[in-house]
Amino acid sequence: MASFPSARSLPSQRRRAFAIDLLKNALRAVDPKEAVLRWIRLVGDQLHVADRVYDLSRYRRIFVVGCGKATAPMVQAMEEILDGRISAGVVNVKYGFGAPTRIVEINEAGHPIPDERSVAGAQKMAALMEAAGEDDLVICLISGGGSALMVLPPSGITLADKRKITDALLRSGANINEMNTVRKHLSRIKGGGLARLAYPAQVISLMLSDVVGSPLDIIASGPTVPDSSTFADAYAILERYALLGKAPAPVISHLRAGLAGSMPETPKEGDPIFEHTQNVIVGSNEIAARCVADQAKAAGMNTLLLSTYVEGEAREVAQVFAGIAKEIVHSGNPIPRPACVVAGGETTVVVRGFGTGGRNQELALAAAIRIEGLDDTMIIGCATDGNDGPTDAAGAIATGDTVRRAHERGLDPRKYLADNDSYHFFKELDDLIITGPTNTNVVDLTLVLVF
Amino acid sequence: MASFPSARSLPSQRRRAFAIDLLKNALRAVDPKEAVLRWIRLVGDQLHVADRVYDLSRYRRIFVVGCGKATAPMVQAMEEILDGRISAGVVNVKYGFGAPTRIVEINEAGHPIPDERSVAGAQKMAALMEAAGEDDLVICLISGGGSALMVLPPSGITLADKRKITDALLRSGANINEMNTVRKHLSRIKGGGLARLAYPAQVISLMLSDVVGSPLDIIASGPTVPDSSTFADAYAILERYALLGKAPAPVISHLRAGLAGSMPETPKEGDPIFEHTQNVIVGSNEIAARCVADQAKAAGMNTLLLSTYVEGEAREVAQVFAGIAKEIVHSGNPIPRPACVVAGGETTVVVRGFGTGGRNQELALAAAIRIEGLDDTMIIGCATDGNDGPTDAAGAIATGDTVRRAHERGLDPRKYLADNDSYHFFKELDDLIITGPTNTNVVDLTLVLVF
Numbered sequence: 001m002a003s004f005p006s007a008r009s010l011p012s013q014r015r016r017a018f019a020i021d022l023l024k025n026a027l028r029a030v031d032p033k034e035a036v037l038r039w040i041r042l043v044g045d046q047l048h049v050a051d052r053v054y055d056l057s058r059y060r061r062i063f064v065v066g067c068g069k070a071t072a073p074m075v076q077a078m079e080e081i082l083d084g085r086i087s088a089g090v091v092n093v094k095y096g097f098g099a100p101t102r103i104v105e106i107n108e109a110g111h112p113i114p115d116e117r118s119v120a121g122a123q124k125m126a127a128l129m130e131a132a133g134e135d136d137l138v139i140c141l142i143s144g145g146g147s148a149l150m151v152l153p154p155s156g157i158t159l160a161d162k163r164k165i166t167d168a169l170l171r172s173g174a175n176i177n178e179m180n181t182v183r184k185h186l187s188r189i190k191g192g193g194l195a196r197l198a199y200p201a202q203v204i205s206l207m208l209s210d211v212v213g214s215p216l217d218i219i220a221s222g223p224t225v226p227d228s229s230t231f232a233d234a235y236a237i238l239e240r241y242a243l244l245g246k247a248p249a250p251v252i253s254h255l256r257a258g259l260a261g262s263m264p265e266t267p268k269e270g271d272p273i274f275e276h277t278q279n280v281i282v283g284s285n286e287i288a289a290r291c292v293a294d295q296a297k298a299a300g301m302n303t304l305l306l307s308t309y310v311e312g313e314a315r316e317v318a319q320v321f322a323g324i325a326k327e328i329v330h331s332g333n334p335i336p337r338p339a340c341v342v343a344g345g346e347t348t349v350v351v352r353g354f355g356t357g358g359r360n361q362e363l364a365l366a367a368a369i370r371i372e373g374l375d376d377t378m379i380i381g382c383a384t385d386g387n388d389g390p391t392d393a394a395g396a397i398a399t400g401d402t403v404r405r406a407h408e409r410g411l412d413p414r415k416y417l418a419d420n421d422s423y424h425f426f427k428e429l430d431d432l433i434i435t436g437p438t439n440t441n442v443v444d445l446t447l448v449l450v451f
Numbered sequence: 452m453a454s455f456p457s458a459r460s461l462p463s464q465r466r467r468a469f470a471i472d473l474l475k476n477a478l479r480a481v482d483p484k485e486a487v488l489r490w491i492r493l494v495g496d497q498l499h500v501a502d503r504v505y506d507l508s509r510y511r512r513i514f515v516v517g518c519g520k521a522t523a524p525m526v527q528a529m530e531e532i533l534d535g536r537i538s539a540g541v542v543n544v545k546y547g548f549g550a551p552t553r554i555v556e557i558n559e560a561g562h563p564i565p566d567e568r569s570v571a572g573a574q575k576m577a578a579l580m581e582a583a584g585e586d587d588l589v590i591c592l593i594s595g596g597g598s599a600l601m602v603l604p605p606s607g608i609t610l611a612d613k614r615k616i617t618d619a620l621l622r623s624g625a626n627i628n629e630m631n632t633v634r635k636h637l638s639r640i641k642g643g644g645l646a647r648l649a650y651p652a653q654v655i656s657l658m659l660s661d662v663v664g665s666p667l668d669i670i671a672s673g674p675t676v677p678d679s680s681t682f683a684d685a686y687a688i689l690e691r692y693a694l695l696g697k698a699p700a701p702v703i704s705h706l707r708a709g710l711a712g713s714m715p716e717t718p719k720e721g722d723p724i725f726e727h728t729q730n731v732i733v734g735s736n737e738i739a740a741r742c743v744a745d746q747a748k749a750a751g752m753n754t755l756l757l758s759t760y761v762e763g764e765a766r767e768v769a770q771v772f773a774g775i776a777k778e779i780v781h782s783g784n785p786i787p788r789p790a791c792v793v794a795g796g797e798t799t800v801v802v803r804g805f806g807t808g809g810r811n812q813e814l815a816l817a818a819a820i821r822i823e824g825l826d827d828t829m830i831i832g833c834a835t836d837g838n839d840g841p842t843d844a845a846g847a848i849a850t851g852d853t854v855r856r857a858h859e860r861g862l863d864p865r866k867y868l869a870d871n872d873s874y875h876f877f878k879e880l881d882d883l884i885i886t887g888p889t890n891t892n893v894v895d896l897t898l899v900l901v902f
Contacts, residue, residue, distance in 0.1 A: 213777065286782065305784040309774035311821075316767030323760035323796055326664065331737065333756040334785070345774055370762075 015378065015451055016397060018299070020433065022340075023382050023445065026291040027435065030384065030442045032070035032143060032208055035283035036077035039206065047082075049204050050280045056085065059137040059202070064089030064104045065125040065194070067150035068143025068220060070208055070440055072099035072106050074282075078139055079103060088128060091141060092121040092149040114151040119159055122152035122189055129197035136201040140194060144210030144441045146220025152189040154254055154263075161248040162186055165238075172241035180218065184227050184266055185234040185258060186251060191266035192273065194223035199273045208283040210441040212345050213309050216279055224277050227266035231258030284308075285344035285442045288384060292447060296340035301449075303340045310345030310446065314359040315366035315417060317347050318379070321448050322370030325377045328450040337376070341448040349389070355421020358389025360444055361396040361432070365422040368398035368406075369413050375400050378449040382433055385441040389423070394435045395444075396426040405429055466829065466902055467848060469750070471884065473791075474833050474896065477742040478886065481835065481893045483521035483594060483659055486734035487528035490657065498533075500655050501731045507536065510588040510653070515540030515555045516576040516645070518601035519594025519671060521659055521891050523550035523557050525733075529590055530554060539579060542592060543572035543600040565602040570610055573603035573640055580648035587652040591645060595661030595892045597671025603640040605705055605714075612699040613637055616689075623692035631669065635678050635717055636685040636709060637702060642717035643724065645674035650724045659734040661892040663796050664760050667730055675728050678717035682709030735759075736795035736893045739835060743898060747791035752900075754791045761796030761897065765810040766817035766868065768798050769830070772899050773821030776828045779901040788827070792899040800840070806872020809840025811895055812847040812883070816873040819849035819857075820864050826851050829900040833884055836892040840874070845886045846895075847877040856880055 028034055040049055047054040056062075062085055064078055071091045079086060079102050089104035094111040107121035132138055153162050165186070169179055184191030195203050205224035207216070216225040235255045238244050244252060257263040267273050281287070286308045293303040306324075310317060321343070328339045335341070347359045357365075360381030367379035381388075382395035406413050409428060416425035426432045479485055491500055498505040507513075513536055515529055522542045530537060530553050540555035545562040558572035583589055604613050616637070620630055635642030646654050656675035658667070667676040686706045689695050695703060708714040718724050732738070736759045744754040757775075761768060772794070779790045786792070798810045808816075811832030818830035832839075833846035857864050860879060867876035877883045 213781070305778070305782075307771070307774040307778040307785070308782075309777040310771055311774060312767035312770035313764065316763035317771055319763035320758070320761055320768055320771045323758040323762060323794075326760040327756070327758040330664070331756075331759075334758070343774075 019378055019380055019397065019447060019449055022292045022295050022447065023380070023433070025295055026288040026445065027384060027438050027440065029291040030208070030283035030288045030440050031438070032283065032440050033073040033077040035208055036074050036206055037081070039280055039282045040078070040081050042081050049278060052278055054137065054202070058135070060135040061087035061132070062137045062139065063087060063128045063132055064139045064141065065091060065128060066141030067092040068141070068146035068208065069094045069097050069111065070143035071141045072097055072101070073439060074141040074143065074206065074208065075101050075104045075106065078141065090121055090124045090128070092118055094145060094149065109149055111145050111148050114148045114159060116159065118149055118151040122150045125150070126152060126188065126197055129194065132198050132201035134200040138198045138201045138203045140203055140205040140224055142205060142220045142223065143208040147190070150189055150220065150223065152187055154186065154188055156250045157186060157254055161251050165243070165247050165251050168243050168246055169241065172243065174237065174241055178237045180221060181229040182234045182237055184221055184229060185231055185255060187221070189223050190221035191227035191229070192222060192225055193266065195273050195277045196267050199276055201276065203277045205277065205279045206282045207279065208440065208442070209281055209285070210443060212285065212311065212443055214281050214284045214286065224279055226269040226271065226274055228269070230265060231255055231263070235259055283440060283442055288442050288445060289342045289344040292342045292445065293340065301338045301340045302335040303342065304335050306341050306343040308344035310343045310347065312347055314347040314349050314363040318363045318366035319370055321379050321446060322367045325371050325374060325379060325448050325450055329374055329377065337450045339450045343446040344444060346443040349420065351420050353419030353421060355416065355419040356391055356424060357420050357422035358383060358391050358393070358395070360388040361391070361393060361422035361426055362417070362420065363446065364396035364398040365413060365417050365425055368402035369417065371398065371400050372403040373400055376451040378447070380433070380447040382445045384438060384443060384445060386435040386438040391423045392434065393423060393426070393432040395433045396422065397431045397433065402429065402431065470829055470831055470848065470898060470900055473743045473746050473898065474831070474884070476746055477739040477896065478835060478889050478891065480742040481659070481734035481739045481891050482889070483734065483891050484524040484528040486659055487525050487657055488532070490731060490733045491529070491532050493532050500729060503729055505588065505653070509586070511586040512538035512583070513588045513590065514538060514579045514583055515590045515592065516542060516579060517592030518543040519597035519659065520545045520548050520562065521594035522592050523548055523552070524890060525592040525594065525657065525659065526552050526555045526557065529592065541572055541575045541579070543569055545596060545600065560600055562596050562599050565599045565610060567610065569600055569602040573601045576601070577603060577639065577648055580645065583649050583652035585651040589649045589652045589654045591654055591656040591675055593656060593671045593674065594659040598641070601640055601671065601674065603638055605637065605639055608637060608701045608705055612702055616694070616698050616702050619694050619697060620692065623694065625688065625692060629688045631672055632680040633685045633688055635672055635680060636682055636706060638672070640674050641672035642678035642680070643673060643676055644717065646724050646728045647718050650727055652727065654728045656728065656730045657733045658730065659891065659893070660732055660736070661894060663736065663762065663894055665732050665735045665737065675730055677720040677722065677725055679720070681716060682706055682714070686710055734891060734893055739893050739896055740793045740795040743793045743896065744791065752789045752791040753786040754793065755786050757792050757794040759795035761794045761798065763798055765798040765800050765814040769814045769817035770821055772830050772897060773818045776822050776825060776830060776899050776901055780825055780828065788901040790901045794897040795895060797894040800871065802871050804870030804872060806867065806870040807842055807875060808871050808873035809834060809842050809844070811839040812842070812844060812873035812877055813868070813871065814897065815847035815849040816864060816868050816876055819853035820868065822849065822851050823854040824851055827902040829898070831884070831898040833896045835889060835894060835896060837886040837889040842874045843885060844874060844877070844883040846884045847873065848882045848884060853880065853882065
């Protein structure tokens with residue numbers, strides 16, 4: 001990218017192109033294939049993985065396993081890097097999300113509702129893990145959607161049983177942590193189970209995080225990560241929601257066996273299993289946000305990575321970002337212009353109208369109303385998967401000029417906002433961001449730019 | 452205040468006391484009397500007013516005028532500073548907001564609905580202004596509520612006429628800018644009118660801002676500030692809301708006279724009147740926010756003045772602040788701990804429940820839910836007037852421990868939030884901030900502290 005010495009003198013169209021470039025490069029940094037290629041490098045026999053180095057001459061075989069919507073291109077990257085050294089492998093991806101590979105089998109399966117192919121693929125992975133010994137290396141490739149895509153119930157429990165208890169928990173109002181605690185205790189793979197199956201082989205787990213904050217034990221239910229929850233927690237949750245009588249009998253008897261100690265607990269922090277495990281986040285909202293900030297800094301802007309944990313109703317969150325833009329313009333706080341404030345996370349929209357839009361477009365629309373007349377200011381919302389709500393746009397660009405331009409075309413921004421119709425508003429103004437499917441997902445980015 | 456070298460080792464009770472001290476000192480900085488004393492200093496005959504100096508020996512008389520809920524203590528400060536040099540003065544304050552003075556008359560009047568005493572006081576002020584000449588100095592003291600408290604309709608228009616048109620505009624859905632445009636063109640004082648009445652006397656206008664962003668022309672409708680709106684704008688607004696037929700006849704004929712040029716326009720930017728006018732914001736949200744940040748910095752914390760323009764639904768805005776706290780804890784962005792992020796503005800609450808609370812307490816409650824378990828973290832919402840919603844609390848303190856402590860007492864934070872009952876939630880936990888009435892109002896402060 002060209003340098004950016006006099007940000008304030010950039011003409012408006014150059015500014016838009018500049019902002020789009022920031023986003024494009026950030027998306028490239030978290031592209032599943034690119035992300036793996038950035039973190040893993042083979043030099044001779046030395047495999048560099050983040051801050052660690054593996055001497056591949058020490059390992060007899062390399063297996064690849066994993067799951068997730070974006071895992072096929074991650075496999076392609078590993079096959080490129082390891083160039084014929086992979087012995088075998090299988091990963092589960094969503095139907096339609098396959099990609100050509102040389103060695104590793106891509107097993108397409110059901111998502112978000114797991115099906116028998118999820119189980120079949122997971123069984124193949126388990127067989128590979130169990131065959132793996134101390135002199136083998138297991139590379140685990142995890143991306144969003146992995147939880148549904150790698151299902152391996154303990155013996156005696158069927159996929160239908162798991163689905164029944166999951167549905168019952170959802171209907172009872174259990175929160176996501178409670179759901180995960182129960183699921184991890186009804187799986188041979190989740191909650192560190194995969195690392196245990198692979199032990200004593202060395203495991204390298206590469207994760208592309210689609211979860212706000214990238215908590216390792218939540219991404220794909222943490223197959224290679226210590227689990228802090230217990231059978232007792234899982235049982236107490238069913239008790240809390242009065243599901244002990246309604247849950248399938250094999251589920252209850254499995255949890256009771258765990259409680260009684262006749263079933264092994266999920267592996268905990270400090271378990272020797274994890275001395276053989278390296279977990280690396282190769283792509284995340286934070287990585288994308290930092291990429292935006294780094295580029296803006298290199299281009300001469302003052303930058304602030306505000307938070308990658310932004311949640312809340314999009315139109316309200318927008319007011320905070322608009323408030324930050326106003327402060328930059330009026331006082332040079334929190335950073336002086338030319339300023340780039342980057343945030344990430346995932347907002348929500350309570351739909352009350354009948355329009356078309358997405359959380360990022362709605363954030364941009366609400367921001368546009370609030371920054372009306374604020375010169376040199378741009379607020380951008382962008383879904384990193386390229387797919388904001390049920391639209392073909394990734395997001396939209398709001399500027400201090402948006403409302404004026406809308407009025408010129410006879411559009412009332414407040415009416416569009418009231419109708420949740422951000423898509424048509426920005427389409428009319430030609431201010432949508434259209435990327436097409438990016439094949440990645442590290443939730444959303446919000447940019448506040450004051451030139 | 453004691454220095455703060457090892458922020459992270461402060462025990463929890465000391466941290467709370469520290470945070471409360473930050474707020475107390477910030478409130479002191481915007482106390483109406485303190486604020487005037489901080490900005491104005493008399494040294495011999497030299498009156499220092501912000502960055503300007505007036506030689507009082509050049510002036511024959513000093514008059515004091517003004518209006519607003521907090522104006523009586525501002526008068527006290529000026530009487531202290533000028534120590535007998537004031538010739539005469541009158542200010543309008545809300546009923547019950549008077550204070551003992553020596554020279555300047557405190558005229559209590561109706562607020563928020565203006566009454567005849569508002570008009571009577573304003574007429575006295577106008578008489579003083581008209582008597583003031585080039586060798587006189589006029590000190591104008593403005594605080595929140597000033598718009599309703601200083602009403603001086605042009606001849607032919609009654610207070611009742613003004614009230615009728617204001618009510619009609621409100622019912623028609625006119626926004627605050629439209630309301631102000633009309634009001635400024637139906638007043639001899641608003642929209643720079645007071646500066647014009649005083650001309651050619653020198654005017655020093657000291658303002659305590661209760662408006663987000665402190666726009667000079669909005670505070671008390673800008674009696675000493677250039678007005679950018681016109682009679683044509685005002686007329687067009689009545690037309691837009693189809694009020695030309697319904698407005699009182701004297702209102703319409705006054706606006707038409709203005710349109711025809713037979714009535715002077717409000718004074719504009721560049722008018723020589725304003726060469727004789729110094730406008731100084733002596734107290735504002737920004738001043739209070741900066742005071743918090745300066746103290747925290749002096750105490751060894753990293754500080755960020757995020758924005759003094761924060762608006763939006765309190766519980767949603769809270770999620771952004773919680774997101775910032777999480778980022779500080781997890782990555783040291785936007786600033787590393789010990790960290791103090793300060794924001795100001797005014798959030799809103801759409802009440803759906805039947806509880807008791809205020810926007811600041813509700814922000815704190817929603818934040819508490821989001822920062823559950825986050826060690827060393829505190830999020831505080833505080834109304835600077837000491838009066839958050841219809842409660843006797845100014846705000847509340849949320850910590851990473853709030854939810855745990857609530858559960859211990861059998862309180863469900865989500866239920867209290869759903870019922871808009873933040874007051875009783877924090878009262879039970881003894882986490883309310885109670886200041887009593889502070890006699891000032893620079894809207895709200897939000898603090899994010901990570902020790």
